[in-house]
Amino acid sequence: MVKCIDLHKSYGQTIALQGVSFEVNAGEIFGIIGPDGAGKTTLFRILTTLILANQGSATVNGFDVVKDYREIRKCVGYMPGRFSLYQDLTVEENLEFFATVFNTTVEENYELIKDIYQQIEPFKKRRAGKLSGGMKQKLALSCALIHKPTVLFLDEPTTGVDPVSRKEFWGMLKKLKAQGITILVSTPYMDEASLCDRIALIQKGKFLSIDTPLNIVNQYKNQLWAVRSMNMSKLLNDLRSNKSFENCFAFGDSHHVSIENKKLEIKTLEEYLLKCGHTDIEITEIQPTIEDCFMEISKDTTL
Amino acid sequence: MDNVITATNLTKQFGHFTAVDQISFEVERGEIFGFLGANGAGKTTAMRMLCGLSKPTSGIGTVAGFDIHTQTEKVKKNIGYMSxxxxxxxxxxxxxxxxxxGGIYGMNDQDIKVKTDKLMYELNFEKERNMLVASLPLGFKQKLAFSVAIFHQPQVVFLDEPTGGVDPVTRRMFWEMIYKAAENGITVFVTTHYMDEAEYCNRVSIMVDGRIEALDSPKNLKAHYSAKNMDEVFQKLARKSQRKE
Structure with a gap:
């Protein structure tokens, strides 16, 4: 459905993409996961024919992003990271505008957006600029869908959105997938990775890994322990100051210690922590999260 | 008890809409206090009142020992803010x-100079000192923004979703800076949408429809709501929302 070969893009001295290749299958939710500045938006802009790559090629729905840009624009939906609807048009006017631009009507494709649009329909006379964040997001998604695209590009749709609304949003994506729409979605939230069929981890313009979330987790090779004690702040310092356990980070209510290349006994750490004066020590071997994997894979490239 | 923030029945109405509805709580000196809630629950409005930027409709509050009705200029001088x-x-x-x-907060030139040198050294920023902020990577910007927010050694620093968008390692390094500030006696009042970060707070409040629906340590909240993490606690509480945006 989407195919990229060796995409490169620079803005002056700044390199945004350095050799990105991947394929997205029809009907897939493909997540592009990485921090701000990793190149996510640049990639989406190239694929939606808004900017040109310096090098490499890409096709969407079989159409070339350079030669066939007109065809691509007809069949993709794009929801940019920044709210880009007309603030001074009402909810209803925005939707009608986008339908008209694509030579269709709201009625013709109403079924597709019904679930999403109904939630904001009570406010259809309100200007888009006056909507809350959650409502803007739903309107933008409705407008991106109104011409029944085959591929949907969503650039950080959940950034700054609270956990409940994020969950809802992913529920909507699942329904769209069930209707056969291919979805490319970018996000800085690692916990959303597990909701995608396949993900690409991106950092500094490069894909670090492309696979299913499960395979990425399975490829994690280190030993990983969750460690707790009464004094979590001292615990982090004590772990860091020991060569064997220095690769450790706070993860919610515990610290994750990853140990490379060698088998260590939990007992060894426990004894060390007792010596440091910790009490209520809990150490458990755990399965990595996508975030653990990202941190491990990106280790050489992070600041 | 040494409270840096107190709020009693703090309320803000915009016309007929009650954005913040009689919230009461205290934050102790040196505490990391997480202020959570769904979009539109009233967090920003509450925070603006505490920062002396918005007058409460009713209720009382003090920040850094100053009244948020009558001493807003003193409040502003004694807090730091970053978003x-x-x-x-x-x-x-x-x-x-x-x-x-530093100048806005009334520090003298000598103090600013000495502290700037120290800060550049601590952040390992000597190379970046003369660079435009626009050219810094996001992670650097955030570290610098936080350091600037506490540069005048305020009693309390307000952080409004400080960590969005950075990579996981940078996000964690940022929290280690927050810990250090708290250990140095600066009270931290922080909002976030990352539920793992809620776990790093000493206590957490969760706002639903303008009211504080729960307030306790993450450990107690999880036990009380039989949840395995803060995300579950949040989902259980925030789903009660009746507010129709």
Missing amino acids: QKFSLYDDLKVWENIELF
Whole structure:
């Protein structure tokens, strides 16, 4: 459905993409996961024919992003990271505008957006600029869908959105997938990775890994322990100051210690922590999260 | 008890809409206090009142020992503020930003100079000192923004979604800076949408429809709501919302 070969893009001295290749299958939710500045938006802009790559090629729905840009624009939906609807048009006017631009009507494709649009329909006379964040997001998604695209590009749709609304949003994506729409979605939230069929981890313009979330987790090779004690702040310092356990980070209510290349006994750490004066020590071997994997894979490239 | 923030029945109405509805709580000196809630629950409005930027409709509050009705200028002088949306001036150099904010908070030139040198050394920023903030990577910007927010050694620092968008390692390094500030006696009042970060707070409040629906340590909240993590606690509480945006 989407195919990229060796995409490169620079803005002056700044390199945004350095050799990105991947394929997205029809009907897939493909997540592009990485921090701000990793190149996510640049990639989406190239694929939606808004900017040109310096090098490499890409096709969407079989159409070339350079030669066939007109065809691509007809069949993709794009929801940019920044709210880009007309603030001074009402909810209803925005939707009608986008339908008209694509030579269709709201009625013709109403079924597709019904679930999403109904939630904001009570406010259809309100200007888009006056909507809350959650409502803007739903309107933008409705407008991106109104011409029944085959591929949907969503650039950080959940950034700054609270956990409940994020969950809802992913529920909507699942329904769209069930209707056969291919979805490319970018996000800085690692916990959303597990909701995608396949993900690409991106950092500094490069894909670090492309696979299913499960395979990425399975490829994690280190030993990983969750460690707790009464004094979590001292615990982090004590772990860091020991060569064997220095690769450790706070993860919610515990610290994750990853140990490379060698088998260590939990007992060894426990004894060390007792010596440091910790009490209520809990150490458990755990399965990595996508975030653990990202941190491990990106280790050489992070600041 | 040494409270840096107190709020009693703090309320803000916009016309018929009650954005913040009689919230009461205290934050102790040196505490990391997480202020959570769904979009539109009233967090920003509450925070603006505590920062002396918005007058409460009713209720009372003190921040850093000053009344948020009558002593707003003193409140502003004794707090620091940082958000993801605004923190530093992109078109000023690193040292210029520090000097500007130090000056605004009434520090003298000598203090600013000495502390700037110290800060540049601590952050390992000597190379970046003369660079425009616009040219810094996001992670650097956030570290600098936080350092600038506490540069005048305020009693309390308000952080409004400070960590959005950075990579996981940088996000964690940022929290280690927060810990250090708290250990140095600066009270931290923080909002976030990352539920793992809620776990790093000493206590957490969760706002639903303008009211504080729960307030306790993450450990007690999880036990009380039989949840395995803070995300579950949040989902259980925030889903009660009746507010129709």
